[in-house]
Amino acid sequence: MFLRATLAVLIAGSLAACGQQSDSPTPGASPSAPTNTVIGIDGSSTVYPITEAIAEEFQLANQGKVKVTVGVSGTGGGFKKFCRGELDIANASRPIQKLEMDACAQAGVKYFELPVAYDALTVVVNPQNEFLSTITIEQLKQIWAPESQGTITRWNQIDPSWPDAEFKLYGAGSDSGTFDYFTEAVVGKAKASRGDYTASEDDNTLVQGVSQDLNALGYFGYAYFAENQAKLKALAVVPVAGGAGVLPSEETVINGSYTPLARPMFIYVSDKAAARAEVRQFLNFYFENIATLAAEVRYVPLPPEAYLTIKKHLDDNKMGTVFGGEPATAITIEELLRREASL
Amino acid sequence: MSVSEGLRATITRAKRNDLIFVGLGIAALLFAASTFVALFLDMVGDGMSRLNPGFFTEFASRRAERAGILAAWVGTFAVMIVTALVAVPIGVASGIYLEEYAPKNKMTALIEININNLAGVPSIVYGLLALGLFVHTFGLGASVQTAGLTLALLILPVVIVATREAIRAVPGSIREAAYALGATRWQMVSDHVLPYSMPGILTGVIIGLSRAIGETAPIVTIGAVTFIAFLPPAPVTSSPPFLNFDWLSSPFTAMPIQIFNWTSRPEEAFQANASAAALVLVVMTLLMNAIAIWLRYRLRRNLNW
Numbered sequence: 001m002f003l004r005a006t007l008a009v010l011i012a013g014s015l016a017a018c019g020q021q022s023d024s025p026t027p028g029a030s031p032s033a034p035t036n037t038v039i040g041i042d043g044s045s046t047v048y049p050i051t052e053a054i055a056e057e058f059q060l061a062n063q064g065k066v067k068v069t070v071g072v073s074g075t076g077g078g079f080k081k082f083c084r085g086e087l088d089i090a091n092a093s094r095p096i097q098k099l100e101m102d103a104c105a106q107a108g109v110k111y112f113e114l115p116v117a118y119d120a121l122t123v124v125v126n127p128q129n130e131f132l133s134t135i136t137i138e139q140l141k142q143i144w145a146p147e148s149q150g151t152i153t154r155w156n157q158i159d160p161s162w163p164d165a166e167f168k169l170y171g172a173g174s175d176s177g178t179f180d181y182f183t184e185a186v187v188g189k190a191k192a193s194r195g196d197y198t199a200s201e202d203d204n205t206l207v208q209g210v211s212q213d214l215n216a217l218g219y220f221g222y223a224y225f226a227e228n229q230a231k232l233k234a235l236a237v238v239p240v241a242g243g244a245g246v247l248p249s250e251e252t253v254i255n256g257s258y259t260p261l262a263r264p265m266f267i268y269v270s271d272k273a274a275a276r277a278e279v280r281q282f283l284n285f286y287f288e289n290i291a292t293l294a295a296e297v298r299y300v301p302l303p304p305e306a307y308l309t310i311k312k313h314l315d316d317n318k319m320g321t322v323f324g325g326e327p328a329t330a331i332t333i334e335e336l337l338r339r340e341a342s343l
Numbered sequence: 344m345s346v347s348e349g350l351r352a353t354i355t356r357a358k359r360n361d362l363i364f365v366g367l368g369i370a371a372l373l374f375a376a377s378t379f380v381a382l383f384l385d386m387v388g389d390g391m392s393r394l395n396p397g398f399f400t401e402f403a404s405r406r407a408e409r410a411g412i413l414a415a416w417v418g419t420f421a422v423m424i425v426t427a428l429v430a431v432p433i434g435v436a437s438g439i440y441l442e443e444y445a446p447k448n449k450m451t452a453l454i455e456i457n458i459n460n461l462a463g464v465p466s467i468v469y470g471l472l473a474l475g476l477f478v479h480t481f482g483l484g485a486s487v488q489t490a491g492l493t494l495a496l497l498i499l500p501v502v503i504v505a506t507r508e509a510i511r512a513v514p515g516s517i518r519e520a521a522y523a524l525g526a527t528r529w530q531m532v533s534d535h536v537l538p539y540s541m542p543g544i545l546t547g548v549i550i551g552l553s554r555a556i557g558e559t560a561p562i563v564t565i566g567a568v569t570f571i572a573f574l575p576p577a578p579v580t581s582s583p584p585f586l587n588f589d590w591l592s593s594p595f596t597a598m599p600i601q602i603f604n605w606t607s608r609p610e611e612a613f614q615a616n617a618s619a620a621a622l623v624l625v626v627m628t629l630l631m632n633a634i635a636i637w638l639r640y641r642l643r644r645n646l647n648w
Contacts, residue, residue, distance in 0.1 A: 038594060040594070042566070042568070045607070048569065049405060049608075052405055055570055055572070056404055059572045059573070067572075067573045068570075069568040069571045069594045070568060070569060070570035070571075071485075071566060071567070071569050072569045073563075201607075202606065202607040203609065204606065204607055204608075204609070207609075221609075224609040226609070227609035227610050228609070228611075296405070298609070
């Protein structure tokens with residue numbers, strides 16, 4: 001009897017809690033298939049802030065008539081679900097890879113590849129670090145290469161003019177697209193990295209680590225540097241030997257000089273989803289607002305004409321990827337647009 | 344003379360050991376309690392400023408001051424209801440069967456060992472099982488029902504073990520008295536054993552639910568979303584048939600996911616949101632424990648044997 005009473009209380013409580021929300025009518029919600037009215041998005045944690053900002057504004061503008069959910073399961077995890085047909089849109093911080101293309105093809109999932117913004121992977125040191133303000137890709141490779149594990153551990157092994165002190169490394173965890181991209185761009189092979197560094201999927205851990213350690217060097221997305229500029233010092237990166245160092249900024253990403261660590265970010269839309277009116281509506285909203293919203297969450301928007309080209313793929317029904325499943329680095333905006341034009 | 348002196352020495356030594364043990368015990372207790380208090384105060388310090396009514400009635404947002412936990416707490420609440428509705432009947436029934444009905448043979452022993460082992464299985468394993476079974480095989484999706492069922496599996500061993508402990512504490516003489524008056528086994532169980540063991544069972548249920556409410560790994564594994572700006576459909580409607588079970592298959596987010604998402608944001612202001620949400624989660628857990636204590640007290644008062 002007491003059990004019955006307890007259950008009754010629990011149920012009544014739940015009814016009351018959900019009942020207060022019953023005032024918002026859900027017109028499209030047919031009882032048999034409520035999932036049809038939801039736009040399901042999942043994938044990269046790096047692209048998440050952009051898509052979240054768009055989804056938030058979209059739902060406000062629509063007064064909740066079209067429902068959007070955004071998950072975070074990493075670029076790879078997102079593609080897995082996407083190619084099983086479980087998602088409408090996948091967030092990706094790198095282009096789709098060969099294996100993922102095969103999986104999509106096998107399941108009959110066709111997709112639009114839509115670049116949405118750029119991120120600048122930022123190499124940072126402690127603000128009290130006096131000797132470092134510029135670093136070459138070659139030096140970064142020396143520091144991060146898998147062979148360096150256990151042999152290269154002191155600053156002066158990289159450059160004799162640097163102090164004789166042990167450095168401490170902070171970087172992305174091996175499940176993230178950031179890790180894939182950085183290793184590909186710096187070491188030359190995706191996922192090839194030394195293992196004796198502090199790895200975290202949570203970039204705030206890395207920010208903390210670098211800001212408290214005089215001999216630290218780390219890398220993460222630009223947004224985390226931009227929000228913590230007082231605690232960190234960004235390094236200018238020299239793309240080719242003999243060149244000048246370039247600091248990450250909106251300008252250097254747009255003019256293509258911050259390379260190879262500037263990277264495009266994408267959303268992938270399945271053909272089935274793109275055929276739905278509410279998804280089209282969402283994508284239109286996406287491309288109308290991406291320039292302002294991407295900047296607000298500290299990413300670099302593409303030039304307006306780039307968005308027009310990309311949006312046109314959607315209107316012209318041009319599907320597929322322009323990267324052919326190969327890992328791509330040093331894709332400047334110019335290069336991206338050239339590839340997009342050839343689709 | 345010498346005997347009493349030896350005795351005195353023994354007593355002194357024993358008393359000293361007593362004192363040492365009390366000291367150690369208090370030290371251990373203080374350590375545990377002060378850790379919790381320090382964590383709690385830290386959370387209050389960081390998150391108190393965000394705890395206003397709007398925090399509970401707003402959805403997540405990219406702007407920290409506009410972001411709230413509405414979807415998260417409603418999601419957690421809905422999942423907990425499914426968890427309780429599934430885990431309690433199955434768990435209590437299993438406990439009753441194992442204690443009162445099951446023959447004492449090898450099969451029963453095997454089941455018992457497995458239940459005890461299940462209580463120690465890491466929660467991520469339940470998440471993986473649920474991903475394969477509920478999400479893919481049964482096609483339930485990353486929904487409230489999937490999360491509820493997953494967490495129900497997770498706490499089932501806790502509920503079963505608690506039920507069995509509580510039933511075992513009922514004196515055998517009560518059972519014999521019931522039989523002597525001609526009661527059937529089910530009458531004996533439902534009229535005597537179950538009411539008497541109810542305080543213990545409820546404590547076990549609430550402890551299980553308190554564990555489930557903070558679980559992150561299994562619900563992340565089944566694919567709970569992070570951003571969701573709508574609530575599950577209301578379970579009651581104004582038109583016939585008045586009941587609506589769509590909320591079971593609705594996507595959702597939960598408190599631990601929201602907290603984790605906020606802690607990993609670049610903007611400093613979200614850290615305060617995370618602390619505030621964590622504070623709410625701790626208070627939810629403490630409330631559940633308080634309800635358990637209160638129920639136990641209420642139900643024990645009705646027992647007189």
